Amino acid sequence: MHGALRMSRLTSLILAGVLFASPAILRAEEADSPEEQLAAASALFDAKKFPEAAQRLDAFLAAYPKHAKAGAAAFALGRARAELKQYDKAVPAYEKAVTSKDPAVLTMAELGLGESAMFTRQYDKAVGALSEAVKADLPINQAATAFYWIGQADYQLGKFAASQEAYDRITRELKRSDLIDSAYYGAGLAAQRQGKTQEARQRYQIVVDRYPKSDDRTNALLGLAQLDVNEKRWPQARAELDALLAVQSLPADTRSAAEDSLIETLLELQDYGAAIPRLEAALNRLPATDPNRFRAQLSLGTARYRQKQYDKALPAYLEASKSGEEAVASQGLYWAANAQRSLNHSSEAADLFQKLATRYPNSDLAKKAQDHAGEARAEVVNSISDPAQLAATVKTLPAAERGPATIRLARLWLQQKKYAEAAAPLVDLLKTNPPAPVGPEANYLLGVAYDGLGKDAQAETALSAAVRTGADATWVADANSRLAWLYVSLKQPDKAEAAANAALAGKLEPEAQQQTRLALLQAYLDQKKWDQALDSSRALLQGNPPPDTVAAVVFTQAWVAEKRAMPEESLPLWVRITKEFPKSQYAPDALLRVGDARLKAEKWDEARDSYTALITDFPKSPLVWEARYKLGSALYNGGKPADAATEFDAVANEKAAGDYAPESLYWAGVALDKAGKKPEAIQRLSKLVTQYPTHARVANAKIRLAALKAVGG
Secondary structure (H helix, E strand, C coil), X not given: CCCCXXXXXXXXXXXXXXXXXXXXXXXXXXXXCHHHHHHHHHXXXXXXXXXXXXXXXXXXXXXXXXXXXXXXXXXXXHHHHHHCCCHHHHHHHHHHHHHHCCCCCHHHHHHHHHHHHHHCCCXXXXXXXXXXXXXXXXXXXXXXXXXXXXXXXXXXXXXXXXHHHHHHHHHHHCCCCCCHHHHHHHHHHHHXXXXXXXXXXXXXXXXXXXXXXXXXXXXXXXXXXXXXXXXXXXXXXXXXXXXXXXXXXXXXXXXXXXXXXXXXXXXXXXXXXXXXXXXXXXXHXXXXXXXXHHHHHHHHHHHHHHCCCHHHHHHHHHHHCCCCCHHHXXXXXXXXXXXXXXXXXXXXXXXXXXXXXXXXXXCCCHHHHHHHHHHHHXXXXXXXXXXXXXXXXXXXXXXXXXXXXXXXXXXXXXXXCCHHHHHHHHHHHHHCCCCCCHHHHXXXXXXXXXXXXXXHHHHHHHHHXXXXXXXXXXXXXXXXXXXXXXXXXXXXXXXXXXXXXXXXXCCCCHHHHHHHHHHHHHHHHHCCCHHHHHHHHHHHHHCCXXXXXXXXXXXXXXXXXXXXXXXXXXXXXXXXXXHHCXXXXXXXXXXXXXXXXXXXXXXXXXXXXXXXXXXXXXXXXXXXXXXXXXXXXXXHXXXXXXXXXXXXXXXXXXXXXXXXXXXXXXXXXXXXXXXXXXXXXXXXXXXXXXXXXXXXXXXXXXXXXXXXXXXXX
């Protein structure tokens, strides 16, 4: 109920004047007749012996319910009960008096009934009785009090229009009443509850301006501020509330209401620094079990959270989560979890989010909390860099969240090149048939692991599945690039070509792009697509590749030119390799082919230099024996048969020389013959005939042997 009940006496009178025509002179203990009993009761009442008077009147009404003075006696009983503050017993006594219709007490009984009904919160009964009473010609203050009570009773009944009308009767018709200031205030309250903002504001302002000493002035100031709060006029509301709270003598209930409104205003103004101490003060005055305490904790948590004081916001939110109101408790849990997350306590945050989702599944926050719980657990997973620790953590996750965590686990193992360890959890994961994007990525990583293990067939199967089901993933280009090389290895150049082109159509890092172009080049070479191979080579060189790639591409261009029988194009490329990449793996081939070209052109010294460089710089190359054989040819043709014989002998005595060994035996004999070393020549040619009787050079060897032996014979 707003304000204080104005319970000034409405029914003051001398009972003897109602019960008897003359004052009672009998002592109470001598009364016998009805009249004597009434006189005794009157005497007891006047002596303020209200319990005894009530007892006498109860007995009288029980004995003489139809007595002519029954109405007056019932009224007197009601008065006695009211004086004893037994308002619940006063109500039926006054009702009997009203029912009697005794004009001597009717109006006063209605007023008394209204008074006692107000005290017992029987507001309908109070309105009914007082509405009848004000029809009589009452003194101004008595009438004002009756209307004031009607206003209060209707307000409590939610009949705000009727309440305002009762208050307005006082301000219109009873302006000299002592209750005029309170009536304006009550009318303002009732108008405010009806949404009549301007009327409420006008009445509050009258109290503030006209009645500076009114007990309701501070309440009116509060009302004005709360109107501004309701209208979201936050700066005005703050100024008004600050001024109100500066009043030292402010009643406790008004101060509490003003504090609450100011806290709301400060939060809306986002002045969290100012709101925090007021919220702390509010918590100090709120009982431990007061529901408002949990709401205040929620607001305190919010203020601290907005100030980024997450460590201080957390305990406030946790206290709010203990509320019996689902809305408050769920908010407390939700924001406590967010505070933990802001403190980088992802595991604790996940637990709180999950608690909210489990405890309040129908809350508006439940779905969001469930999602955030997963995100927080993902943060925990992403913070773990030790794959063994992560593997243990994955086992504790809900089934729906194990997929992404397993993906991270596999990547950690792959970073350490532990391909078997990466493959095992991926195989288990794929058995559960996870949906995209987890399933496709799991296949991709499994393909990478198998590729690292050298299991080309399994790698191709996994990567093909990944590309087929995860076409839009960021890793698809890399998967296709890997597939291109796998198909090269598996001797499926057509598929290698398709995979490489698919990879190049995606987004690849420069290095990966070069590697993919190399795979494409190899696919073209394997398919003898010479023109495409050359185009691919040029594209590679335009990408500013590293030296080793340049060497490989130039080698390929030279090799293709030879395959196409275009020596005029191949020779400059071979020469380029010998000059620009003299230490590369392609240099032995290039030196051999440059030597061959010079040999064919009868440039014996240049051929000799090229072969010698191969033999000297790459002594372990499988081309060494061919180079020594051809070096012998260059020396022989250059007029140095003895030196040539030395090279031929070196090749002839080497098992690894293959077909060049018998060929070298023959030419060693020829060179020694030319050098004038007939016995040595005979020895080499004889060895050829003996060890390689089916060789093509044997026939010529026998002829030479016959001639040598004849001359030597």
